[in-house]
Amino acid sequence: MKNYKLEISYDGSKYRGWQRLGNTPETIQGKIETVLSKMTGEKVEIIGASRTDAGVHAKMQVANVKLNTNHTSESMYIYLNEYLPEDICVTLVTEVDDRFHARYNVVSKIYEYKVFNSVHGNPFIRKSTYKCEKELNIEDMKEAASYLLGEHDFTSFTNVKSKKKSNVRNLMNITIEKDVNNMITFEFEGDGFLHNMIRKIMYVILEVGKGNERPIVAKEILESRNRENSLGTALAKGLCLKEIKYN
């Protein structure tokens, strides 16, 4: 039994997210498992580091898979990229220690959210950015983001009702940068994220940037620890899993 680590990049536009849903093939996990099963003849289950939602993209998702196969990493890499659709690319296959687990061993994850802040359309980035015509106030958004940094109970920023698991997460870093082409990149690094957490944070930050809310509202919502206080959920298409860090 060998353990393989995969790095995967995908345009999530057409998929119902990472996680396999029954037998529907329209998930990233489902597509990859189908190809690996075809290659090895085994029933395959891959473990992804992050369960990205429908429409969310990944520059670097990480997964691991245990197989009885004798295929080399290189032949798996070639086979996967030959049979996967063009919007899913495997960028690395490597044999790893048996104990490597793509989800449990995560030290931190980095997501980015892209906002095209322009009155003009751009057909080339329409599926990977949220377009906002109103000029966003960068300083106010940075202030709002600053209240969320550190270890907090992020219950207000998730749509999961369960109270069984802890909603405490450590949001280590948030950066907000606008380039000369009016693309604003929001980057979030954390030890883990609740379901919809970044999109719910982004919704608040964008409301602040538009001048619809004061920056301090981010702090008030956070401290209420009540998901009923969520202002909304930003569009999935602007979100992209950028990197997974391991020790």
Added chain:
Amino acid sequence: MKNYKLEISYDGSKYRGWQRLGNTPETIQGKIETVLSKMTGEKVEIIGASRTDAGVHAKMQVANVKLNTNHTSESMYIYLNEYLPEDICVTLVTEVDDRFHARYNVVSKIYEYKVFNSVHGNPFIRKSTYKCEKELNIEDMKEAASYLLGEHDFTSFTNVKSKKKSNVRNLMNITIEKDVNNMITFEFEGDGFLHNMIRKIMYVILEVGKGNERPIVAKEILESRNRENSLGTALAKGLCLKEIKYN
């Protein structure tokens, strides 16, 4: 009768090119004319600067259209972007002198061709770049390109059989640049281009870059003035109309 200048950006992946073909709506020109007809109630014919082929993109196509309407440029801009599909964006509408003609008044056109020179896939640029796994020799490609600069008869680089019109064009500038992400951008500026000219030039340059042909072959093909000597036509999806220059 007013004359309007339009600037248009489009992802050409799904279209049969710029030029309207009978009554099929699947062209960029057709889409825009249909929306303008709906807005004005007039039969509308727009004149594009460049007849981009099926699958070719545009960062900035220019067109003009004469209308009897009293609509302002601003209301046309808003209406067009509301009713055009997301892969066609109008970025400017402005009233211009009656004598402005988007095609006849062109001083030069700039096209770019994008090659992703990597063994890895990138799902986000798959529709706007040609992917080449073999490392391309930049210096050899620059040498090949240099033979094509200036005013020449480019008969060898077109698929049009007609000998009635001149195939002499002035290719003023070609630049080839590779960035840190292994994206190579080829830029061509000329006073005009024959049908398929850039894609046929690109095919030769890429063969040189791959080491399949010597750089001097570009010169030999050019001087033969014989379209039977064409080596091939590079994929449409890497090509993008970047800019149209007027006086």
